[in-house]
Amino acid sequence: MEDDDPNHQGLATETLDPALQKKHHDMLERLSARHQARKSDSPDSSSSSSTLESTSSFLTRFSDSKRSIESRIAESRLVSSSTDSSKVKSDLAEISFAIDNLEKLLAQNSYFLPSYEVRSSLKTVSDLKQNLENLAVELVPKKKFSFKTKSSSKKPESKLPESQKSDVVLPPKLPVRDSPGFRNKHGETLSKNFKGSSIGEFTLSDLDSCQVRLTGTVNALFLHRLKNCNVYTGPVIGSILIDDVEDCVLVLASHQIRIHCARKSDFYLRVRSRPIIEDSNGVRFAPYCLDYEGIEEDLKTAGLEEETKNWANVDDFRWLRAVQSPNWSVLPEEERVSSVSISGDGDS
Structure with missing residues (x-):
């Protein structure tokens, strides 16, 4: 287990439909109060x-x-x-x-x-x-x-078909951060409970054939170079940024999820904005299915208690035609995992 790190990321908002304005306003007040309290307690912010x-x-x-x-x-x-x-x-x-x-x-x-x-x-x-x-x-x-x-x-010159070439600027890849996390593991079960933790960002990097279980809330999550892994995470208040995953199952909840270079992987998501993929293929999407003791409270804290169904509204930055991108699909119901239960006890 890595040492805790006080890195802090704040909270964010997005435009909601008029019918949700009051609930959104109440959520903002809760998150803002929490953000200000943590900001005043963190001299390194x-x-x-x-x-x-x-x-x-x-x-x-x-x-x-x-x-x-x-x-x-x-x-x-x-x-x-x-x-x-x-x-x-x-x-x-x-x-x-x-x-x-x-x-x-x-x-x-x-x-x-x-x-x-x-x-x-x-x-x-x-x-x-x-x-x-x-x-x-x-x-x-x-x-x-x-x-x-x-x-x-x-x-080297892009090999994309002419129909996919455009002046649209792709999101740049983000570097691996020096935040607490699990790195360079093979065939291990890795657990972390963020309840009561001051960790702001957490990184999963260079993992092969691992089971990762993260409970509680964290501000940002970074995933880099994962192969044949199952990743189950509680709600992330800010962003989840994913780069280079293959043959993985990822159960994630966040306000924003960006996926780069994913191959043959299944994503079970709850997300406020539309998920973004780029340079990916063979990825499938389904609704968030994680369960652990206290998850409903964590979802409420993160402002993710409501299912937006954006898990099925994926934007492919490498596919600019009006028809459905061939790089992603909705995971058929008969192939989905209906629920995944994990324990929130202890770290490893």
Whole structure:
């Protein structure tokens, strides 16, 4: 079991139908009060990890950060000739970190943003990364310095059919975070109860043939490189971000779920917004089916007590035609697991 970490992510909202406004308002008051209490108790909370409460507040914060990053990129280009290489590398790393924080801000607040604002902001983040990559190529010899994310100009030409090519900007992949979690395990049963924990983010990474059982609520969950795993999680208040899973069964509840590079996996979801998949195939979806003692209270705390049926409204960012994407399907009822019960006792 990893040590607890006080990393904090805030709460988010989204636009609801008029009939649900009052219930939504009551939920917001509960979540806001909880967020403020935890924020005041956490001296390590930084502005870069806060979730905002309106589109206008987000856009102001996002634009300010964007201008600051653009200014730093321009300044680095101007002063590079009179700066030693170690200082240049340090400056580039700091700018890269600022872009990562901007991307994190977008992920935390995308639940309530209009879709066009999400796409526009994703393009901004992508452009900033490309500008920084170009600057790194200009200032530092290629063999001595490079970011982990390679420039898109160096990637092989896309083999997508013409019908799937578009100017739509795909969400960038997020890096594996240094949050508490389970990593590099094979054939183990891994359990974590978040009740009473100060953990804000949790990561599952490089797991093979494992059973993962997470109970209670957490603010964000990251899944990276899972193969032949069964993952059962209580409600996540913010985002679940998934990258590279194969032959897995995942039972997840969250306000936002983004899936990248998933193959031959089944997802049992409860989600407030439409799930997003990209570069995935052979994935099937069904409604959330997890049960453990106290789950109803946890769902209410996370604002996920109501079934939205968005588990069946999947957006495939690699399929832009009007017809159904062939990359995902609804899991036939006769093949679904009706209910999964797990224990919330103890960690492992």
